[in-house]
Amino acid sequence: QVQLQESGPGLVKPSQTLSLTCTVSGDSITTNDRYWGWIRQPPGKGLEWMGAIGYSGSTYYSPSLKSRTSISRDTSKNQFTLQLMSVTPEDTAVYYCAREWSSYDYWGQGTQVTVSS
Numbered sequence: 001q002v003q004l005q006e007s008g009p010g011l012v013k014p015s016q017t018l019s020l021t022c023t024v025s026g027d028s029i030t031t032n033d034r035y036w037g038w039i040r041q042p043p044g045k046g047l048e049w050m051g052a053i054g055y056s057g058s059t060y061y062s063p064s065l066k067s068r069t070s071i072s073r074d075t076s077k078n079q080f081t082l083q084l085m086s087v088t089p090e091d092t093a094v095y096y097c098a099r100e101w102s103s104y105d106y107w108g109q110g111t112q113v114t115v116s117s
Contacts, residue, residue, distance in 0.1 A: 002026040004097050004108035012091075012115050018084040022097030022108060029078055030055050035100040038071065038082045040093040041110075048093075052100060053080050087115045 008020035022036065029036055037052035051061040053071045061069050065084070073080040084091060092115045099106040 002099060002106040004099065004106060006095060006097050006108045006111040008095075008111060008113070010112055010114060012087055012113060013117050014088055014115055015086055018082070018087050018091065018113055018115070020082045020095055020097075020111065020113070022080050022082075024078045024080075024099070027099065027106075029053075029073055029080055030075055033101060035060075036073075036080050037098050037100055037104065039096045039098055039104070041096070042090070042093040050082065050084075089115045091115045 003025045005023045006020055012018045032055055034055045035052045038050040039047050040050055041047050049062055050065055051059065051069050051071050053059050053073055057073065059071050068085045070083040071080060092113065094110040094112050096110045097108045098104040
């Protein structure tokens with residue numbers, strides 16, 4: 001059974017960097033044709049795809065967030081990490097990590113991140 005679990009601080013101050021880690025079990029982040037993404041949902045809004053890292057380590061970003069986003073991985077821990085820089089209150093959202101294999105088929109439970117001073 002594939003499981004994903006997000007972890008990180010629930011409160012971040014404006015202008016700081018939001019950092020979240022997704023720990024994967026039941027699959028390897030280096031398995032061919034797997035992509036591992038970050039998606040968020042601001043309050044009252046729809047899902048927004050932020051970016052992904054592929055099985056080879058290649059990264060892909062939403063054009064609207066590319067300048068502030070970095071996704072990396074630690075293959076020894078089977079984890080991948082999101083960093084979102086220079087956050088504002090508009091970055092307040094539930095953040096999800098998910099596996100893509102043709103579609104986003106496995107998701108973490110999501111973690112609430114609030115940007116506030």
